[in-house]
Amino acid sequence: MATIPVDPLEKVVVKLPPPAFSDIAKASNDLINKDFYHAAAAALEVKLKAPNGVSFTAKGTSAHEGPVSSSLEGKKALANGTHSLPFPSSLVHCLSLPIRLFESDYFQSFPHFRCLRSGLQVHYRSSTFSPSDFQPKRVIIFLTYRRPGISITQSWNTANLLSTKVELDNTFASGLKTEVLSNFNPAKGNQGQKLNFHFKQANFHGRVFADLNPSGAVSTTADAVLSHEGFLVGGEVGYDVQKAAITKYSAAVGYTTATYNAAITATNSLNVFAASYYQKVNAAVEAGAKATWDAKQGSAVGLELAAKYKIDPASFAKAKINNLGIASLAYNTKVNRGLTFGIGGSFDTQKLNEAGHKLGTSFTFEG
Known part of the structure; x- marks a missing residue:
């Protein structure tokens, strides 16, 4: 060398490299949507790593209404590092x-x-x-x-779906990641395959997703993002090969810095518009907001505000509220090296004396 x-x-x-098209507003979306635990009554996740490098992840979720769902996943990286x-x-x-x-x-x-x-x-x-x-x-x-390498991931869930994903990272070309996915149900047979490509360069991030469903129909989605000095411009298009027709298209623009970023997206064939903003106020405080308007349905503008406060290196608290008066609170703490605990609730501030509020907990074990 x-x-x-x-x-x-x-x-x-x-x-x-710029973010993927779906991640142009990732900072604000994560702040508003992630780590709020009221969506399920209880969630359990166990992560284990064997001495030979195989990672196992078991997940279980108990919904407020409906059956318990769970999945088991194993992943092995070959020649990676x-x-x-x-x-x-x-x-x-x-x-x-x-x-x-x-x-x-x-x-x-x-x-x-x-x-x-x-x-x-x-x-x-x-x-x-x-x-x-x-x-x-x-x-x-x-x-x-x-280093270029191959990762193999296999999972099995309570819907009796066996999924296999093979990832080839930087194998065929520098910056290119290829994914091959296959789904199989022992009772119903083939459930479709997917072939995905992710290509990253200094000012470009492009993706292509090809979906082959069990009936043999092929649909594709492609998106791309260009960046220059913090500015982002991206677009997405969906195409049905069998019908030879465009099924959807979207566009987005954004601007990002080390401390804040803003984005405007137009999805669902330019019918749903969203404007989002995120700012890292200081080392302990993050704040964000998102406004959404559906032009096709003619609905009122939806607004969400969220904030995150880092209490100490091992714990944080989050809060958000929307224009309908639904407030959500969450608390997350790393109890020790192998256990992370989260608790949260969602409350209708206009009907505090009525039922309908939701509480949820989350346990993550790592070993």
């Missing part, structure tokens, strides 16, 4: 934080960086950086890259 010269760098252009690349311990003045995957003329002059740049991961240390300070600092850069 070639040796990287130790000449100090004055500036590095820091770049990260990370490998360190030599790099000078130079202090680099970065243009933005957090540190991201980068690509510049300096690194492109070395063949092994050109072929591996899509898998590069950047790690940094800085004695002067604090989570509440997002100004550029001088930091020490370290590099690793993911």
Whole structure:
């Protein structure tokens, strides 16, 4: 492997592949939707990893109404992992934080960086950086890259559906991830196959999903996102091969920085519009909002507000409320190394003296 010269760098252009189309508003969507436990009366998740690298995940959910659902999943990664690349311990003045995957003329002059740049991961240390300070600092850069490999995941759920997924990451081309999925029901036979492609580069993220259903019909969905200096533009289109017709189309624009991001999406053939905003107020507080309007149904604008407070390194609390007066609260804590506990509730603030409120708990065991 070639040796990287130790000449100090004055500036590095820091770049990260843009998010997938469905993740353009991920920060606000996660804040509003994730880690609220009232959706199920109780949820249990057990994660185990065998010495040979096989990971097992068992999940069980008890709904407020209806039967208990569960699934068992096993995953094995073949020839995956990370490998360190030599790099000078130079202090680099970065243009933005957090540190991201980068690509510049300096690194492109070395063949092994050109072929591996899509898998590069950047790690940094800085004695002067604090989570509440997002100004550029001088930091020490370290590099690793993911080796090409194959992951196999198999699962079985209470609907008697056997699913197999084979992932080939950076195998056929740098930045390309291929997924082959197959579903089988012992009582009903073949339940369809899927072939997915994910392609990432510094300013581009594209995906193609091909779905073959049991009847033989093929439908595809493709989306792409372009980024430039924090701005994001993306589009999605669905196509039915058998009917030779477009089934759906969507578009989105966004802007993201280290501390906040905003996005406007138009989905369901440009009939459902959503505007979202997320901000990391400080090291402990996050806030977000989302407004949604369905032009086809002519409904009123729906509004959701949410906030998250990090109580300590092991626990946090979340709260949200919408325009209908439905308020949700949640608390999550890592009890110890192997147990995470969550509890939450949803309350109709306009009918506090009536039934209909929901409570839920979550237990996650890891070993």
